[in-house]
Amino acid sequence: MPAVESLAFFAIGIVAIGLLSRALRLRYLQWQFSNQHRAAIAGILVVFVSILIISLLAIMLGSASAIGNDPENKSPEKYTFGNVLGQAVVLLIAIMPILIAMRTRKEPLASAGITRQNLPGATVLGLVLVVAQLLYLAATTGFRAGSTLGHFWAFLQYSVVGFAEEFMFRGYLQTRLCAGLGKSWGWLLTSVLMAFSHFAHRMSFEHLDTMAALTSCVSLIPVSLLLGFLYLRSGNIMAPGIYHTFANWIETL
Numbered sequence: 001m002p003a004v005e006s007l008a009f010f011a012i013g014i015v016a017i018g019l020l021s022r023a024l025r026l027r028y029l030q031w032q033f034s035n036q037h038r039a040a041i042a043g044i045l046v047v048f049v050s051i052l053i054i055s056l057l058a059i060m061l062g063s064a065s066a067i068g069n070d071p072e073n074k075s076p077e078k079y080t081f082g083n084v085l086g087q088a089v090v091l092l093i094a095i096m097p098i099l100i101a102m103r104t105r106k107e108p109l110a111s112a113g114i115t116r117q118n119l120p121g122a123t124v125l126g127l128v129l130v131v132a133q134l135l136y137l138a139a140t141t142g143f144r145a146g147s148t149l150g151h152f153w154a155f156l157q158y159s160v161v162g163f164a165e166e167f168m169f170r171g172y173l174q175t176r177l178c179a180g181l182g183k184s185w186g187w188l189l190t191s192v193l194m195a196f197s198h199f200a201h202r203m204s205f206e207h208l209d210t211m212a213a214l215t216s217c218v219s220l221i222p223v224s225l226l227l228g229f230l231y232l233r234s235g236n237i238m239a240p241g242i243y244h245t246f247a248n249w250i251e252t253l
Contacts, residue, residue: 010222013129014229020128021233024121028235030183031111031175039105040180046101047173047193054094055200061090079154079252087157091164098172113171113237122234126242129230133246154252155245162244163237169194170231170240183232191228195220223247 033039102112110117169190178186195217202213227240234240 007222010226013226016129016132017125017226017229017233020125021121024125026118026121026125026234028232029117031179033107033111033176033179036176036179038180039107039176040186042101042105043173043176043180046097047168049097050094050168051193051197053097054090054197057090057093058200058204061086061204077148077150079150079157081153084153084157084160088160091160095164095168098168102172111175112167113175113231113235114167115236118234118236119238122236122239123242125230125234126239129243130246137250151252155249158248159245161248162246163241165194166227166231166237166241166244169197170228171237174228174231178232187225187228187232191221191224194228195224 098112101107102109109115173193174186174190176186177190180186181189198220199213199217202208202216203210206213206216208216227244230240230243231237
């Protein structure tokens, strides 16, 4: 998406999320930690470990990836059960430090956005945004959703990716940075970190050079901010998880 379109989409999305969340009466409850600054520091350190794990695995597995061998080829035939299983294993390994840290610090899953709070409304919010963008694409580009087995496996793979990354960055990290630094700074910092966490993937799987990989990461900041705002307005990873899944999956259609 061109830079101007990306920024316009971000601005419209922020307004739409604000209005929808208010209509659905969603309320973000600031999580209270025993030591908010320590929780924020711990959150950054643990997520950096997870990013390092993902980056190392991306470098190790990139050359063997069926999808990564041709960065322009996102055809549904490239997606299989094996891709889904492999992605799930990689992400489970990556989020393990977060799960260990939460257990050690006796932090419940609710403090990482996995909660019944606002669940129905967050689900509706995520789905409404997906439907709205589908209608926009259908009207402007003649877009039609695919229905092959490959599309199904692609959807499962990006569901795993979307919800795992939203748990890691929005549910876990953003919650703690918002508690320690304030909502605005927590939202901004998390969004930038999340965007640049894709650097190793861009180089190893998509075979971009350093400058192109950095540019690609910068281009992710608007949508990362949008996902972070979804979480701020819902307090539940369901809303950003649904939209994140769709944003990735649409590239295969």
